[in-house]
């Protein structure tokens with residue numbers, strides 16, 4: 001699965017994330033409750049964690065996850081270390097901050113052109129009981145479609 005993730009990530013970066021092309025990103029596949037997680041350890045360690053639970057997903061949904069995680073990484077790239085520390089503190093302790101960040105990252109994923117992939121992923125994660133507690137942090141399938149239509153990406 002590691003190879004599959006690296007290949008998909010490389011293709012997405014080449015097509016849609018010019019800022020990340022020169023950056024080294026480590027991909028780790030481990031078991032955890034949700035699908036993906038992005039971490040930056042300033043100044044230059046960038047990690048995308050992908051859950052082994054993702055194995056069962058098709059390429060399209062997998063691309064949705066990876067595009068979403070790469071959006072987090074591009075957002076981190078635009079922060080100073082201090083800004084990022086403040087961001088992490090808020091993200092860890094405020095449910096509201098987590099919701100703002102995840103919905104904003106979903107919108108960015110749509111703007112990058114991965115709306116079908118994100119839509120498919122949202123249908124899957126909504127039917128997955130392991131996601132019940134965090135699902136409100138993300139756009140619903142209807143939100144995704146609405147935002148994509150509004151921005152001419154549907």
Ligand SMILES: [Zn+2]
Pocket residue numbers: 068069072102105
């Ligand atoms: Zn996220």
